[in-house]
Amino acid sequence: MLSPNEDRGPMSTPQAPFVIDDRDASNFRVNREVFVSNDILAQEHAQIFERCWLFVGHESEIPAPFDFRTRKVAGRPVIFTRDKQGAVQVLYNSCPHRGAEVCREGAGNRKIHTCFYHGWSFDSSGQCVLVPDQDSYGEDFGRPGLRSPARVESYRGFVFASFSEEVEDLTTYLAEARHWIDLLCDKSRDGLQVAQGTHEYSIRANWKLLIENSIDGYHAATTHPTYFEMLIASGVDLAKLMATVKNTSGGDRGCFDLGNGHSLVGGANLGMGIDLPNPEAAAQVAANQDRVLQEHGAERGDQVNNWGGNMFIFPSLLLIWTDFGILIRTLQPVNPEYLEVTGWELRVPEEGKEAGELRGQSYLAFWGPGGLATPDDVEALESCQRGFKTGSQSIWSDISRGMARDQAAMDDELQMRLFWRKWNELMTGEPALPEPGGLTLPRPVDVG
Template sequence: MTIQPRRPVGDPVVLDDRERLSFRVDRRAYTDDDLAAAEMARIFDRCWLYVGHESEVPVAGSYVARDVGGRPVVMARGSDGVIRVFANSCPHRGALICTQPAGQARSFRCPYHDWTFSNRGDLVGVPIPDGYGPGFRKADFGLAQHRSDSYRGFVFVTFDPRQPRSLTGYLAGATEYLDLIDDQSEVGMEVIQGAQLHGARANWKLMMENSVDIYHFRALHKRYVGYMESLGSVPPRRRGGFGRALGLGHGANELPPAAARPLAYWTPMFGESVRPRIEATAARFVDRFGAARAERITHTNRALLIFPNLMIIDAIAITIRKIDPVGAGQMAITSVALAPRDEDPEIRELRKSHYLTFLGPAGFATPDDIEIVESCQRGYLNRAVRYSDLSRGMDKEVPETTDELPAREFWRQWDRLMHGDDGHLDLAHRAELQGADPR
């Protein structure tokens, strides 16, 4: 049996050598339980995290309940029309106050002791109130409200009361791409009802890398490429487009018209019958935004990564994909489709069909992606290979979509936050003290 040498205390996880054009990530970042626990404290407890879209709570009293950053929360539009994000936990004894994934309610009732809260989070009802002393005040026991904000309909929350950045400041260059997405409707965008909930036996960061990786498209998704070509359509070219680092861990890949050729997607996949309506919409966009911006909005495919765990894939259909860690070797994935609120009904049905055909859990692409990230996770069990390489395109002034710039931007922010003010020494040192191999 070969004994692997113990790694030195303080051994870095991300090796970013810009002079040698080398970017490597230690594979323990995907497998180490201590690192996974530290991510929750240093990243998910500190960053702005995506909760949902304003269209999911369209009227007063509507709500959605979901986990965000490992915490159960409720996003509710109160009777005053304001959207708030609450801890989904009764301040009395801690039970979930909302057990349904979505609905409409004037109030939330805790099933444990019937404490009742308004949809604005105020405690409004307590059974047998004379059991409490004179100092008991309902105002002291409202639902805990998290700091939240929205940009172009996308709602985010932070659990860090000292988070110094506003949401807009945190999003940095990603706002440009959220604008391009939201401007696709003349009256606003909406999440199509229904969500795909699934997972993978792999580290969450592998799916973040995969979702912004165009390099694998023709290699991994051969069945889909063949399907598109059998219809007479033109799949994305292997080369072309560009990747961008948008700051603070965010990144994007963009296929402009010359590379994407969008009408080739719509015809024959969407059919000639809807082509005149699509072209009429594009013409109106020229009047609204000018020719250059209209073309970018309507004729460009893009994949946007918002650090840490949100992907928006805008190609054929618009997919919002939230990827949550469940320990070091498992993830939970929530996917929904976004579309113009005023969309032609026939085009909407076609959009939904192609969303499921490609990006649905049983579609052409997603099973391939899940299988390959699980394959990577299993491959990491052989520790003879210590690093993964993400250096593709480091020698280019303008990296292409098949290069790995967005993934490097993600990892650089991951590394900064994981180091914090106390560096990376503590995790490796703790493993050494416990007699474990810090790999």
């Protein structure tokens, strides 16, 4: 690990390593300065967000030529659109003339985007098609267009961009995570669909705290008591439910190391098992699951239908599919103690309208801004951020749970350590070595 006296460049950094990773003592700690330092956030932008693949959007958000969405990717405004041929484009939403946002609407369908400041106009591929009074410029005026990130690639409908030409191709970067994306996407023959709308909120906390929280397998019982009170009142066997977070299934449920800092907490019998009181909805879901079994075979079909969990794709994308539905969550760090979050719901079209609406209600009831989980999580993370004000009196966060186990369970913290090791590798150059201990991380059956 990085020596306390080793030069870290221009940052004001903690007088200790960022991360203590003592395998012999099963001790993993993170210096809390990384949650409050402006200098560290600046280096995170340079070393992580500028060098990795970042989620932009899902292709189903822009189904037709000229459809567009505007949003931010690592703080940079972009237009996510399709050109006249239907190809996906990601364009910086900044006029090459003076820098104003060219498109100021959140979504729509438009062949031409015109900057309101001086009237420069651009087509859906970013080409500049009009500069008013162009004769006023010199003969060599090149009429510059909208630029794009260095790399834009898509995997199974999930569109990513990278600001670096040097990044590896997206499929390689996703590593084992792509097999889980395949499982998720194979629920639908025609392609998963993003439900209309998003939910957006902010948290007065460091962005890395939300990563930890989103893949934390054991905070639910203490952080979300109202949700569990509701379950008990509705007749749910709470002891049986809580037993699902234990790794008791012979290696098919727990914490999975997917490579490159990616991870998943979940596995068998944890995906999309919501009770559907509407008989018609239940029948459509069952029919789609039968189709999956016929098309993919018994073993893989069972995994497509029933496997799920909380998957993290480094550095800032969460894909979660459980009883509550399918969630895409991404985040934007604004400053060390403030982040913005966006969530989308994905649906399986073959399950039908009624099942989709029921899943949507479940999604909002748990993950929505006014749901039974998100407000609790926001409160917990903001409480952590306030607690970091103790400074030198308490400088370490412990993430050691499960280090001594041979098999990582769902209520361990392997997934968080995977994130922190990759984070530390990119920040310091120290290689992120696999966690020893005979841990077996089974991969879903692959048809490729």
